[in-house]
Amino acid sequence: MRDNTHKEQVERWARFVRDNPRRVWKGEQARFIDSQIIMANRFYSRLEKTPGGKEKIQELRNMKNISEISKIIDNNVARKLGLKK
Amino acid sequence: MDREVKDRTILDEFASDFARVIERHAKYIIVSGFVAIAHGRSRGTEDVDIIIERIPRDSFARLHRELLENSFECIQSQDPDEIYKEYLSRNLSVRYVRKGIHIPEIELKLSKDELDEHQLNTRRKLPLTGLDLYFSSIEASIAFKEELLKSEKDVEDARHLRIVYEGKTNEQEIERMKKLIRGLRLK
Numbered sequence: 001m002r003d004n005t006h007k008e009q010v011e012r013w014a015r016f017v018r019d020n021p022r023r024v025w026k027g028e029q030a031r032f033i034d035s036q037i038i039m040a041n042r043f044y045s046r047l048e049k050t051p052g053g054k055e056k057i058q059e060l061r062n063m064k065n066i067s068e069i070s071k072i073i074d075n076n077v078a079r080k081l082g083l084k085k
Numbered sequence: 086m087d088r089e090v091k092d093r094t095i096l097d098e099f100a101s102d103f104a105r106v107i108e109r110h111a112k113y114i115i116v117s118g119f120v121a122i123a124h125g126r127s128r129g130t131e132d133v134d135i136i137i138e139r140i141p142r143d144s145f146a147r148l149h150r151e152l153l154e155n156s157f158e159c160i161q162s163q164d165p166d167e168i169y170k171e172y173l174s175r176n177l178s179v180r181y182v183r184k185g186i187h188i189p190e191i192e193l194k195l196s197k198d199e200l201d202e203h204q205l206n207t208r209r210k211l212p213l214t215g216l217d218l219y220f221s222s223i224e225a226s227i228a229f230k231e232e233l234l235k236s237e238k239d240v241e242d243a244r245h246l247r248i249v250y251e252g253k254t255n256e257q258e259i260e261r262m263k264k265l266i267r268g269l270r271l272k
Contacts, residue, residue, distance in 0.1 A: 033094045
């Protein structure tokens with residue numbers, strides 16, 4: 001659980017965005033967002049070149065769909081138990 | 086080092102390129118985290134969530150082919166029939182990336198109920214984003230994040246949108262959306 005200082009920072013930044021034109025905050029936000037994506041892709045490229053790396057990436061991708069699939073299973077189970085039409 | 090002030094992020098470009106293809110085949114909306122991020126929220130994400138109208142399999146196959154022609158690929162399968170039958174028609178999402186690049190991803194799903202249809206019918210372009218894209222309404226985005234999703238980052242996304250649109254959101258519409266969410270997704 002994050003503490004209050006994080007919440008305060010989220011609100012401070014939102015007010016900064018609200019009170020300033022897009023050109024003022026966009027560059028700062030773009031550097032942050034782009035860096036995260038560029039660094040993650042660099043990591044995946046390194047991982048891909050290691051033994052078993054491609055399989056690990058596939059496993060990570062599959063994890064993202066597990067929550068989706070579990071929703072379907074939950075719904076099917078609920079229907080079988082008569083809890084859902 | 087001289088730093089260029091960028092007007093668009095990698096996510097902005099990615100979402101715009103993908104939406105340009107989609108809009109030739111189906112009505113779409115961008116929902117969830119990217120709505121907040123496009124409004125300046127400063128947080129990381131790996132994907133952009135898109136809902137499209139419930140198009141038939143043949144139409145999806147044409148859309149998929151055009152996505153491939155535009156250098157996107159689907160992570161789950163390259164076969165449009167399999168993607169449609171095994172995922173989309175069962176209300177599961179599929180993920181597209183630019184060929185050979187791991188992130189960002191588009192998480193694509195078909196409209197699955199009245200709530201999605203309502204969002205598609207009330208979609209709008211949001212000038213504050215500076216992007217020529219269709220988004221779900223701010224009211225719908227806040228309602229989903231506060232009533233259904235509820236993770237720490239979702240609550241913060243909703244707070245961010247509430248501050249950016251302070252005095253401009255329709256609270257009655259947010260409450261109406263929350264009621265629909267309770268009736269359709271939380272029953």
